[in-house]
Amino acid sequence: MTKSASDLIRTRISTRAFLPDPVSEAEIRAILDIAKFAPSGGNLQPWKVHVVTGAARDRLVAAVLKAIAENPFADEAELKVYPDNLWEPHRTRRFTVGEQMYALLGIPREDKMARLMNLRKNFEFFGAPAGLFFTLDRRFDKGQWAHLGMFMQSIALVAEERGLATCMQEAWTTRAKTVSAVLGVPDTEQLYCGMALGRPDRAAAVNRLRSERAPLAEFVAFHRD
Numbered sequence: 001m002t003k004s005a006s007d008l009i010r011t012r013i014s015t016r017a018f019l020p021d022p023v024s025e026a027e028i029r030a031i032l033d034i035a036k037f038a039p040s041g042g043n044l045q046p047w048k049v050h051v052v053t054g055a056a057r058d059r060l061v062a063a064v065l066k067a068i069a070e071n072p073f074a075d076e077a078e079l080k081v082y083p084d085n086l087w088e089p090h091r092t093r094r095f096t097v098g099e100q101m102y103a104l105l106g107i108p109r110e111d112k113m114a115r116l117m118n119l120r121k122n123f124e125f126f127g128a129p130a131g132l133f134f135t136l137d138r139r140f141d142k143g144q145w146a147h148l149g150m151f152m153q154s155i156a157l158v159a160e161e162r163g164l165a166t167c168m169q170e171a172w173t174t175r176a177k178t179v180s181a182v183l184g185v186p187d188t189e190q191l192y193c194g195m196a197l198g199r200p201d202r203a204a205a206v207n208r209l210r211s212e213r214a215p216l217a218e219f220v221a222f223h224r225d
């Protein structure tokens with residue numbers, strides 16, 4: 001039975017362990033062909049996507065892991081994943097979801113090396129056979145960045161509908177220069193985010209993470225009368 005939009009939004013999670021089973025280009029094209037109906041102001045459709053599978057995926061992963069090995073603490077990010085001095089309630093939300101994930105993985109707070117190694121799995125797409133990278137023309141402003149987000153969420157939901165899973169990955173921005181060089185992204189385009197795409201490993205503990213959401217009272221104001 002097809003899942004409703006409400007079901008898809010509720011069941012999508014950030015999947016952080018995938019099966020190696022390939023996802024065909026036809027399947028990825030079909031997902032993008034639906035997701036492209038995401039709205040964008042003025043119908044600009046500002047997004048560009050680079051899809052990596054097969055040998056191209058493996059080459060990219062190898063190049064980035066090599067760069068990490070050579071210079072583990074390099075940061076090629078052009079935009080901050082989080083603002084400095086993150087404030088409440090966002091600070092606690094970020095901390096909580098991290099701790100919940102590491103608890104499922106059985107990695108304690110003190111085991112910095114295990115946490116670092118886990119972070120590194122981002123750069124292997126958590127084992128997913130396909131990766132997507134989203135770029136925007138540098139001339140675009142905040143509005144178009146928001147529209148790109150709508151497109152990305154649409155991809156995640158269509159993937160979910162098809163029994164696939166995703167994880168959005170801003171982690172790749174820390175290696176934006178390396179990724180852009182390998183994929184031939186021109187300087188006029190800024191790499192925003194990656195996305196792992198594949199079949200979820202349902203046996204993996206990390207995929208049991210259901211992150212919490214704040215109640216409406218914390219973020220909605222109804223103006224009446």
Ligand SMILES: Cc1cc2nc3c(=O)[nH]c(=O)nc-3n(C[C@H](O)[C@H](O)[C@H](O)COP(=O)(O)O)c2cc1C
Nearest residue numbers: 012013014016097122167168169170171172193211
């Ligand atoms: C734009 C974006 C980038 C993200 N980047 C990463 C990432 O690099 N690595 C990761 O493990 N999770 C990443 N996440 C996943 C978030 O941590 C996750 O969406 C959040 O904790 C809520 O959990 P859920 O997606 O399972 O509902 C990202 C999410 C978004 C929307």
